[in-house]
Amino acid sequence: MDLSVKIGKVRFENPVTVASGTFGYLEKYHDAKMIKKLGAITPKTITLKAQEGNPAPRIVETPAGMVNAIGIQNLGVDAFIEQQLPVYAKLKVPVIVSVSGKSAEEFILLASKLNHAGVAAIELNLSCPNLGKKTLIAQDAKATEAVVKAVKKMARVPIIAKLTPNVTDISLMAKAAENAGADAVSMINTFSAMVIDVNTLRPKLGNFTGGLSGPAITPVALHMVYQTAQRVKIPVIAMGGISNADDALQFLIAGATMVAVGTASFLNPQAPYEVLEGIQRYMKEKEIKDIQAVIDSLIKE
Amino acid sequence: MKKIQLKARIIANKKVSSSHYRLILEQKDILRKARPGQFVHVRVNEGLDPYFRRPFSISRAQEHLELLYAVVGRGTEILSRKKAGDELDLLGPLGNHFCMPPKGTRNVVMIAGAIGIAPFFMLSDYLRDKNYELTLLYGAKTKTQILPMRSLKDNGCRVYIATDDGTQGIKGRVSELYAKIPIDTQKTFIYACGPKPMIDSVLAFAHPNHLKGQVSAEEIMACGIGVCLGCATKTKTGYKTVCKDGPVFDLNEF
Numbered sequence: 001m002d003l004s005v006k007i008g009k010v011r012f013e014n015p016v017t018v019a020s021g022t023f024g025y026l027e028k029y030h031d032a033k034m035i036k037k038l039g040a041i042t043p044k045t046i047t048l049k050a051q052e053g054n055p056a057p058r059i060v061e062t063p064a065g066m067v068n069a070i071g072i073q074n075l076g077v078d079a080f081i082e083q084q085l086p087v088y089a090k091l092k093v094p095v096i097v098s099v100s101g102k103s104a105e106e107f108i109l110l111a112s113k114l115n116h117a118g119v120a121a122i123e124l125n126l127s128c129p130n131l132g133k134k135t136l137i138a139q140d141a142k143a144t145e146a147v148v149k150a151v152k153k154m155a156r157v158p159i160i161a162k163l164t165p166n167v168t169d170i171s172l173m174a175k176a177a178e179n180a181g182a183d184a185v186s187m188i189n190t191f192s193a194m195v196i197d198v199n200t201l202r203p204k205l206g207n208f209t210g211g212l213s214g215p216a217i218t219p220v221a222l223h224m225v226y227q228t229a230q231r232v233k234i235p236v237i238a239m240g241g242i243s244n245a246d247d248a249l250q251f252l253i254a255g256a257t258m259v260a261v262g263t264a265s266f267l268n269p270q271a272p273y274e275v276l277e278g279i280q281r282y283m284k285e286k287e288i289k290d291i292q293a294v295i296d297s298l299i300k301e
Numbered sequence: 302m303k304k305i306q307l308k309a310r311i312i313a314n315k316k317v318s319s320s321h322y323r324l325i326l327e328q329k330d331i332l333r334k335a336r337p338g339q340f341v342h343v344r345v346n347e348g349l350d351p352y353f354r355r356p357f358s359i360s361r362a363q364e365h366l367e368l369l370y371a372v373v374g375r376g377t378e379i380l381s382r383k384k385a386g387d388e389l390d391l392l393g394p395l396g397n398h399f400c401m402p403p404k405g406t407r408n409v410v411m412i413a414g415a416i417g418i419a420p421f422f423m424l425s426d427y428l429r430d431k432n433y434e435l436t437l438l439y440g441a442k443t444k445t446q447i448l449p450m451r452s453l454k455d456n457g458c459r460v461y462i463a464t465d466d467g468t469q470g471i472k473g474r475v476s477e478l479y480a481k482i483p484i485d486t487q488k489t490f491i492y493a494c495g496p497k498p499m500i501d502s503v504l505a506f507a508h509p510n511h512l513k514g515q516v517s518a519e520e521i522m523a524c525g526i527g528v529c530l531g532c533a534t535k536t537k538t539g540y541k542t543v544c545k546d547g548p549v550f551d552l553n554e555f
């Protein structure tokens with residue numbers, strides 16, 4: 001059975017990865033044997049300098065999901081390269097490194113530090129403020145295009161543009177990324193959201209607002225992935241509440257090339273492995289030999 | 302998973318005060334590994350509602366794994382309806398644990414607010430017969446919410462109680478009992494667990510008196526294993542996760 005997929009020139013053993021910010025600290029709690037089975041892992045977004053993150057509370061539970069405002073707490077790219085990359089190298093699992101910057105220059109600097117063997121691909125988390133403007137980079141087709149183009153010029157590994165669903169038409173943003181030379185788009189990031197405590201009359205998050213994730217967003221994410229896959233030729237890496245193989249298969253059938261398990265891991269830390277096993281079982285039962293026969297197999301009439 | 306996601310069979314789930322339950326679980330792996338101050342992250346339901354697991358301190362780990370919990374919301378209400386024989390999905394044991402008192406300690410004072418007493422049952426099992434003067438300062442709303450403390454007393458612990466309405470012990474907050482804490486920076490060691498305002502009152506008492514000790518912190522948790530960074534709490538050295546760096550922190554970290 002061939003589950004391998006390609007992003008740019010890089011081949012991944014299977015289409016299952018994890019969503020940035022939802023999977024890590026592998027050394028202690030995960031079995032090296034299991035981690036290695038995943039197509040790739042995507043650690044939490046890193047920035048040029050260490051960031052301390054948002055005030056507590058940073059998370060709140062919602063029906064079939066959660067709202068988070070972590071604030072990209074991370075050690076900064078240099079500490080990441082020194083401390084985290086060697087761990088992944090030892091585990092022998094391909095790593096998609098997620099980065100975020102405030103300008104094209106910052107993205108270039110980040111990519112130049114990661115432009116070496118040991119990084120399978122770089123994901124640009126474009127859900128970050130677009131310097132000098134009120135929108136996020138990923139909410140502005142021109143800004144998205146400019147950042148992707150700048151990074152693509154110097155990148156030696158595939159470049160993935162991660163998109164926000166907080167736009168009128170996400171497929172237009174995907175198209176902009178494709179035009180700029182992106183090797184894939186990753187979608188979706190969280191939906192802008194808030195929750196209020198009626199007793200204190202205050203928002204439940206220290207940051208006031210946050211982003212909604214989890215099974216609550218799955219059908220919306222699926223529709224966005226479907227629309228986007230129709231519109232662009234580059235691969236789509238899909239996420240949005242994927243919790244089991246059925247969810248993952250829906251995204252693959254809708255046209256996604258890879259699927260990422262995110263929030264679901266908090267409830268069930270085994271979810272990424274169960275998704276992979278479930279896809280394999282499905283293919284075996286249906287006697288499908290190649291994952292390519294699953295991808296974009298939706299019957300449309 | 303390196304054996305931290307485990308099934309546990311419920312042996313008993315009994316009401317032990319007007320609003321608390323004791324959950325007795327058959328779970329050998331966690332029982333063997335658990336240290337005082339650690340917690341388990343419990344999935345109270347199949348399906349997606351409620352969506353997060355719920356963290357509970359391990360309150361004892363003798364023959365069986367024991368949790369003590371207060372029914373305060375949907376998750377704990379669902380838990381209270383579980384029956385003997387039912388299975389629960391747990392992550393654990395998680396987090397760091399209380400350290401043993403430093404050399405030279407004579408007086409160990411545990412300060413508990415409401416259900417914050419839970420981890421002290423296990424801690425006192427570890428500290429008994431070691432020549433400490435064990436004291437528990439325990440604050441509760443009212444008499445009917447005071448948990449049975451037999452095992453604590455059997456472990457040689459002296460108990461002082463404060464209730465908000467004065468129905469048992471002295472009337473007022475647990476902080477009314479801080480006068481019982483021997484102010485001896487070399488010989489006294491404090492452990493505190495309870496709601497945030499109580500922890501603040503402990504800090505406000507301990508810092509000017511240069512007392513040493515540890516507190517168990519609380520934050521809402523999603524993953525419980527240090528991944529999501531959702532349970533971060535601000536310490537003197539930056540944000541730390543309550544689930545992985547904690548739940549136990551040195552008093553002087555706050």
Ligand SMILES: Cc1cc2nc3c(=O)[nH]c(=O)nc-3n(C[C@H](O)[C@H](O)[C@H](O)COP(=O)(O)OP(=O)(O)OC[C@H]3O[C@@H](n4cnc5c(N)ncnc54)[C@H](O)[C@@H]3O)c2cc1C
Nearest residue numbers: 355356357358369370371374375376377419519520521548
């Ligand atoms: C390390 C740790 C150990 C704990 N040990 C115990 C214990 O031994 N016994 C006990 O009764 N309770 C304990 N708690 C508190 C317990 O987790 C909450 O009371 C419980 O999660 C409430 O769930 P609910 O659905 O009934 O309440 P809801 O208010 O409906 O819960 C809503 C959300 O808030 C979270 N939440 C609510 N109260 C707290 C709280 N005090 N701390 C953290 N998250 C909270 C819930 O987990 C859930 O995500 C502990 C908390 C932590 C962090």
Ligand SMILES: Cc1cc2nc3c(=O)[nH]c(=O)nc-3n(C[C@H](O)[C@H](O)[C@H](O)COP(=O)(O)O)c2cc1C
Nearest residue numbers: 019020021045125188189213214240241242262263
């Ligand atoms: C706690 C948390 C932290 C996250 N951190 C990041 C991050 O650092 N970078 C990023 O690109 N996306 C981040 N995300 C978004 C996820 O990667 C994912 O795009 C989104 O949650 C939707 O997928 P899901 O519903 O399966 O989680 C985070 C999500 C959560 C819940």
Ligand code: FES
Nearest residue numbers: 523525530532544
């Ligand atoms: S609950 Fe996820 S880091 Fe603590």
